[in-house]
Amino acid sequence: MSVTTTVLFQRPQQEIATLIRDRLNRSVATRIVAGFATPGGLAEIGAPIRANPGSLETFVIGASTYPGFQALDNLLAAGVPMDRLCVHLGFSAPSGTPKNPVVRYHPMLHSKVYYMELPGSRVCVFIGSHNVTAFALGGSNGEASVLIEGDVDAPEFAAVRGHIDEAQRQATPYSPAMKEGFSWWFKEYVEGLKAEIRMPTDWVTVRTILAFSHVQGGRGPKTGETIYFEIPAGIEQIESLKTEVHLFLYDTLPADPISAIAAASTASRRYTCQTIGVENGQGNREVSVDWVIDSSWALTPVPSATFRPSTLFGMQQVRAKVVNTSLSSYEYAFERERAGWDPAYSEVDVIDVSESSLSDDVARHEVRGYRQINTWRLVTSLEPRSGSQLETDQKALNRATPESGAFILVSLRRRRSGGKQGG
Template sequence: MPLTSTVLFGVPQQEISNLLMDRIINSSTTSIVSGFVTPGGLAAISGPIKTRPRCLKTLVIGAATYPGFRALDELIAAGVPVNHLHVHLGHSAETGGRKNPFARYHPMLHSKIYYMEFRDGKASAFIGSHNMTSFALTGLNGEAAVMLEGPTNSPEFRKVRDHIDAARSQAVTYSPGMKEAYAWWAREFIDGLRAEIHLPQDWTVIRTILLFVSAARSNRPKPGDHIYFEIPAGIEQIESLKTETHLFLFDNLPSDPWEAIHDARSAVAQYNCKTLGAENRQGNRELTAHWRIEATPNPVLKSVPSAIYRPRTPNGMQQVRVEVSAANVEVFEYQFEREAKGWDPDYSHDHKVFPSQEIENEVALLEAQGDPKSPRAWKLVKGLIPRQGSAKEKDEAALMLASPDSGSFILVSLRRRRKDLFPQENDS
């Protein structure tokens, strides 16, 4: 009989707990390796194990919550030999630091294998992304796996058993008296991961005008030159001397503003400019400017030979004039929205997931009956929106016209931070 494989499944959210229990019930031995375990995940498949506790030959886990380790105690109470249970503590390294003398965020066991052998000489293995958690096994997480079935002596099953044996050999035998230590070790990993997120706290709230412009190689401003351009009317706080303008010149503009921001360092020329004035009422009929930026369809830098320019400012735009102060720009990251105190999920009303079809049917029935106590459905999050109550800019509507999503290459950012302040990225 050849080895067969089945891809599980065509959609990410699909429960496999029933498939697993069906195989565990009929198995002579079951071995499991899981990177993370919760009480709900163990409860989803432990029924047949507690009925025949010695069928669980090996369980190796990488981490668990404290209640998850208490669930292992319940397996021991049901008759599973304690030396069949193992905890893989991963790898760490000395840091030499006082506060954190070891690396908290470290390489860890991440395997997910459910392997069953049967008395007829056949075996079955589920290999994929499913940790032993309720979300994973009951179809709430997005997961993927392959189910292998065939003769126990298949070469591929020998590799599966070798992997399980290696994971077990690297692990320690579970000790009920060490639950708190194991849970503390898992928390240290999570705290270390939280530190690796590096959510920036060093933004400077300052408005910066960004100009991404194409220009001929012969057209290069010099310090002291004046440049004229236009931004949407209604944008406030464009103040003389306080608002910087960063000009980036390209031979050919990138395809969109976000790409231009990403490629700013590859611009053929960069200029830092100070604001001389902004006229929201389109009042200047004649002004001094050595250069002007023609904004449509894509911004182009053009010289003003006489240095006297008479603008024809379109409705809805305001005039800005800046002076080139330096032929270089510090490396910044720019943000175009006010800092939010948090974000709320934006739910899709078309996609919900439930632990099982039975619960989905129950929810549909109770919702049809208007029962407010119907079981909770998990809704797909299609985006994140600033938490309601977060302060907004008074000129928010005008700022939207000068944001990258508008398609404009003449932008106004609200916050920035120096990129040389970025922490070193950990690629682990």
């Protein structure tokens, strides 16, 4: 009862349809369980099944589109008995709300198992991430799978058959009369998934200075005391808008600004401050302040309350008053709100499907309404959509973003974390 296992494949984008079709052509008993199926995927593996419809003993899918269910009808027309096709509707629950009385985004069947019994009491089974779609089987998606082969009596295959039996037991029989209902149920799932994306819409467009510092000694600022620091020259809308300064004090300053932002809620002390003065260039040669954030980002007291700054070229002086020794939790954004993002494409990682084995036009083009796509390129990053408006002082703002390495930053938007929004 020896069993061998082959890992498929080192590269995630690898065509697997040829291997499955080869086994299907020799299979005397086929059982398939998949989370999702499309017309293209069914076209990839449909020919061997249509040639020997009686060999398909079980076909359970978790979801499909209306055209996908129409493709199941083609299997019925080819002679596959209807009781061998099943749809797993997942688990759900009453939502308790009248608008959507049933929870739409819910646990679904995601198994991907292609089990085939071959002549000579041999079995092969593909187990992995490949749904019955052209993108998955044809090598466009990034997928992973293992091929297990051996004697039909091996305990591993008994466990696989048990999994298939249970998936089939939980599923409901397919009927052409129900394909509209099954498609509607999947649409509800997708709509529920959209709601779970929850991109926040409660950003407040307001500039906020974030100052991350570590304190020297035990005492920290008190309400009414003033703090001096410097930011890049040319940043506008600071003094005129009475910009808030959110000061975060750490016992030990995090390694970089991005880490400081991530750890903002754990800062030992947090303060709400407000700008009371901004001076471009050399500005004041002497200022009356109680605290200074120096070039090492340390917050130090000014015993005499008089400080003589040595402002570096390209910097401007800021004074802020502590108005509260506490601070609400915020999420900060350092760019304007974007209408969209454009992908950046790799010139090296390319999938060429011009010579694809997909059997018809429907199979080759999973996404309808687009021109014929023969080449897919790896998306390496997302960039703000071309034409998105920049701030007039964007160059200066770039020197006060987390990527700049500075611990005094200027955010353009903010939102309260986990609660109703205010300024």
